[in-house]
Amino acid sequence: MPYEHRIVEPKWQARWRASRLHRTTFDAKRPKYYALDMFPYPSGSGLHVGHCEGYTATDIITRWKRMQGFNVLHPMGWDAFGLPAENYAIRTGIHPRITTEKAIANFRRQIDSVGFAYDWEREVNTTDPAYVKWTQWIFLQLWKQGLAYEGTVPINWCPSCKTGLANEEVSQGKCERCGAAVERKDMRQWLLRITRYAERLLEDLALVDWPESTLAMQRNWIGRSEGAEAVFRLVDREGWPGTEEIKAFTTRPDTLYGATYMVLSPEHPLVERITTPEQREVVRAYQAAARNKSDLERTDLAKEKTGAFTGAYAQNPVNGEKTPVWIADYVLATYGTGAIMAVPAHDQRDYEFATKFGLPIKEVVRPADGRPPEPGKAFCDDGVNVNSGVIDGLPTPEAKKKICAFLESKNLGRATVSYRLRDWVFSRQRYWGEPIPIVHCRNCGAVPVPEAELPVRLPEVERYEPTGTGESPLAGIAAWVETRCPTCGGPGRRETNTMPQWAGSCWYYLRYLDAKNDRAAWSPEVEKQWQPVDLYVGGAEHAVLHLLYARFWHKVLFDLGHVSTPEPFKKLRHQGTVLAFSYQDGMGRYHEPGEVELRGDDAFLKATGEKLKVSVEKMAKSMLNGINPDDVVAQYGADVLRLYEMFMGEFELPKPWDPRAIEGCARFLKRVWRLVEEFDAAKAPAEDPHLRLRHKTIKKVTGDLDRMAFNTAIAAMMEYVNELVGKGATREDLLTLVKLVGPFAPHLGDEAWEKLGEKGFLLQADWPTFDAALTVDAVVRLAIQVDGKVRGSVKVARDASEDEVRKQALAVPNVAKHIEGKTVRKVIVVPGRIVNIVVG
RNA sequence: GCCGGAGUGGCGGAAUGGCAAACGCAGCGGAUUCAAAAUCCGCCGUCCUUACAGACUUGAGGGUUCGAGUCCCUCCUCCGGUACCA
Known part of the structure; x- marks a missing residue:
């Protein structure tokens, strides 16, 4: 009888469900394994093959671990706040909750149809009030630590999404979500003091097994740099000291003798006070111009330096020289102290600025090998100091140390460390997010909502439209906004900003541990049982955003004693992007695969016979090259989908979906099934001809699973099957084969297991072991x-x-x-x- | 520019410093079939050769080694991140 995946797959899915096979159990005598997938945003377009790739990998690993006797936790849930559902609500008036629920139902149906072994009894949904309650509770813990604060700061404003964004959500001056150019806007915001954890977020990267690229991105984002702060006292025109001082951050304190002018960022608070009356007008004009530039313009027009002289002078702390103080937008308000000492001889930017405005250039470092410095450029490498007083003749590293000690002894500066990381802008001016649980009271200020009153629920609104003025739609619901101050009982107003989508994903991996607990976010006992996550799989696009935010919250929770590990995710892997072939005709129009006939490596349009241009690109609606897992499951079955996803290539690398190559995986599973179905003990080889190959294959597959080298594990099973087909299989061969294949193709696995007369589910069988002596x-x-x-x-x-x-x-x-x-x-x-x- | 990753047959891809191209796709030949599909068997990097034998080949060029796809140096191309960060 041919293998009918349309019958077999639903049959086993139903049996697994009926027996609650995938429910998590915990036996203290056994080791634990927590495998986590990045939970999806339940979008209207449903699951795509990229999701399936990551989910299949963790599914295979957890099935394998379970057969090896581990306690396994493998949950799934929904990152269900987010803009698409809200924007849809604006257009249609349909509540985001309804849209989201529908999308979730579809996602669940799809996930189940692929046979993933999730424990649905621990499902979480970030928009569920029972979940929001604890997200708000964690926010209040941050608030109590002084890690959540209000401030009016210039933020990144996306005019299209009509909300403020975190630095991490801006890419090349554009909104990461919609691509609109972001503007700078001064607004009252809630911020989280992630900068307080900068050093630990950096250091503890040493504790995790993550991809090198992701570690590098996090390190770069945190951007630690060692240097010094030097204090420049303001002086009047005659050189008499004034009362103000400017702190400049530099990574090259050894070039201090070459500082010939200073630059403040246009937003620097001192500018107002130090600007002389004659210069006031130019300075104000320059500040206004800088303010009106978008971030994009400010960086785009980087080639040509601009600036304005304030009329003020400051004194170089080491040689007493009088240096003019300028403002220029090449100095950022948000980095270091917002002020620099300019050393045009040894910094390319300062060099360009000095050249343009005719400021003096003084050489203080020479190449150590005596070669002449390149003309027309700043010399920025290490070298030996010249014209440098107390550090004359010293090589750069020693000069740095000595000058810092010197500054410190004179109380004019000190060695210091600066980070690129900024505090996290945490408020969003939108509806569909967790309300920030704060009440503003005229007498008591910002007051937290008492924990017993959580969650603060979202009110029903008529219109979901953001006001665009920096207030969320919540601000218009007087009945919701107006409340009592929890402290004094007087009139209070609720905070109308909501949290960003990242909030819910900062701790969902903890909620899975104890998803139904209504007295606490999780209990300490289960936290100790399961933490940390042993394997975390998801897209590389979250390398800095989610993964940095979650680590930050986790460390705060660690300091408060709510979690027992310093890092949440021990091992992290990213699935590679699944690419797809696209077909373009001479006019540049795309055609879907159904319209295309493939001959060898060429593609032709069925209707006209025209030869088409074939390219490999990311899947996109506009290129008509998307692969829908539903279609693959319908045509080939879930097992083939899973197997092909893993066989395409190395898990972490991008790879193209080849609609023909999937046939090879379908053929392989058919061969496995035929071996089992046609097995006849009477005709099986009497001796054990595949003894060594069997043990080699067990070894290879086991080792490859450990390295997540799924493609080579499958290749090894294919070799084994090729051999069995040719020479005949023993019952032992088939039992082993079925166990090895099971994690990859669980429906076929159980069907074959049953066919061989074995009892129970394959998942309850033991993973085969090998005898090392028999593998050679x-x-x-x-x-x-x-x-x-x-x-x-x-x-x-x-x-x-x-x-x-x-x-x-x-x-x-x-x-x-x-x-x-x-x-x-x-x-x-x-x-x-x-x-x-x-x-x- | 800087940081990270990758360049291997027609294609996807394998190779603890030890026989490059496992496994799969496509292609070619054969068996089966009235025929086709499915299935099974065989061939399949390039050049030379009837064959044996040989020469060449892992982006380019150097080096280390008995031996390099793998280690080191220089460079090129592609992908991802980041970018006036002092």
């Missing part, structure tokens, strides 16, 4: 090289002596031919591998 051959074929070129081979016993191997190797006719007339200088025997004969 007794007789091996060694290649013989002469001067590194293969000239023949010999078959010898694995443990043959070196002398024996050498004797046989030299006797091989073709080898002898190549040695003839030459002296054998050396014979290298690598046991079990190769023989190399070096001749002269």
Whole structure:
């Protein structure tokens, strides 16, 4: 009987559900394994094959771990706040909750149809009031620590999404979500003091097993740089000291003697006070111009330096020289102290500025090897100091140390560390998010909503439209906004900003541990049982956003004693993007695969026969190259989908979906099924012809699963099956094969298990073990090289002596031919591998 | 510019410093079939050759080594991140 995936797959899915097979259990005598997928935003377009790739990987790993006797936790949930549902509500008036619920139902149906072994009894939904309650509770813990604060700061405002964004949500001056150019806007905001954790967020990256690229991105984002703060006192025109001082941050304190002017950012608070009356007008005009530039313009027009002189002078702390103070937008208000000492001889930006405005350039560092510095450019490398008073003649690293000590002794500065990381702008002026649980009271200020009154629920609104003036739609609901102050009982107003979508995902991995607990976010006992996450799988696009925010919250919770590990995610892997072929005609129009006929590597339009341009690109609606998992499941079945997802290539690399190559996986599973179905104990080989191959295959698959090398594990199973098809399988071969295949193709696994007369589910069987002695051959074929070129081979016993191997190797006719007339200088025997004969 | 990753047959891709191209796709030949599909068997990097034998080949160029796709140096191309961060 042919294998009918349309019947078999739903049958086993129903049986798994009925027996609650995927429910999490915990037995203290066994090791635990927590495998986590980044939970999806339940979008209207449903699951795509990219989701399936990551989910399949964790599913295979957890099934394998479970067969190895681990306690396994493998949950799933929904990151369900977010703009798409809200924007849809604006257009249609349909409540985001309704849209979201529908999308979730569809996602669940799709996930179940692929046979993923999630424990749905722990499902979480970030928009569920029972979940929001604890998100708000964590916010209040942050608030109590002084880690959440209000401030009026210039923020990134997306005019299209009509909300403020965090620095992390802006990419190249554009809104990461919609691509609109962001504007700077001064607004009252809630911020989280993530900068207080900068050092630990950086240091503790040493504790995790994450992809190098992601670690690098986090390090870059945190942007630690060591340097010094130097204090420049303001002086009047005659050089008499004034009362104000400017702190400048520099990573090159060794160039302090070369500082010939100073630059403040246009927003620097001191500008107002130090600008002389004559310069006031120019300075104000420049400030206004800088303010009106978008971030994009400010960086785009970077080639040409601009600035204005304030009329003020400051005194260089080491040589007392009088340096003019300028403002320029190449100095950022948000980095370091917002002020720099300019050393045009040794900083390219300062050099350009000095050249443009005719400011002096003074050389204080020379290349150590004595070569002349390149003309027309600043010399920015390390070297040896000249014209530098107390650090004259010192190489750069020592000069840095000595000048810092000098500054410190004079109380004019000190060694310090600066970070690029900024505090996290945490409020959004939108409806569909967690309300920030704060009440504003005229007498008591910002007052937290008492924990017993959480959650603060979202009110029903008529219109979802953001006001665009910096207030959320909530601000218009007087009945909701107006409340009592929890402290004094007087009139109070609720905070109308909501939290960003990242809030819910900052701690969902903890809620899974104790998803139904209504007295606490989670209990300490289960936290200790399951934390940390052993394997976290998701897209690389969250390398800085979600992964940095979640680590931050986790560390705060760690400091408060709510979690027991310093890091939440021990091992992290990103699935590679699944690409797809797209087909374009001569007019540049895209055609979907159904309209295309493939012949070899070429593609033709069925209707006209026109040859089409084939390219490999990201899946996108506009290119009509999306692959819908529903279609794949319908045509080939979930097992084939899962197997192909893993067989395409290395898990972490991008790889193209080839609609033809999936056939190979379908064929493989058919062969497995036929072996099982046609098995006849009476006709099976009497001896055990595949003993060694079987043990080798177990070893290979087990080792590959450990490295998440799914593609080579599948290749090893294919080799095994090819052998079994050719030479006949024993019952032992089939039991082993089915166990190995099971995690990859669980429906076929259970069907075959049952067909072989075994009881229970495959998931309850033991993972096969191997005997190391049986994974090597007794007789091996060694290649013989002469001067590194293969000239023949010999078959010898694995443990043959070196002398024996050498004797046989030299006797091989073709080898002898190549040695003839030459002296054998050396014979290298690598046991079990190769023989190399070096001749002269 | 800086940081990270990757360049291997027609294609997707394998290779603890030890026989490059496992496994799969496509292609070619054969068996089965009235025929086709499905299935099974075989071939399949390039050049030379009837064959044996050989030469060449992992983005380019150097180096280390008995031996390099793998290690080191220089460079090129593609992808991702980031960018006036002092």
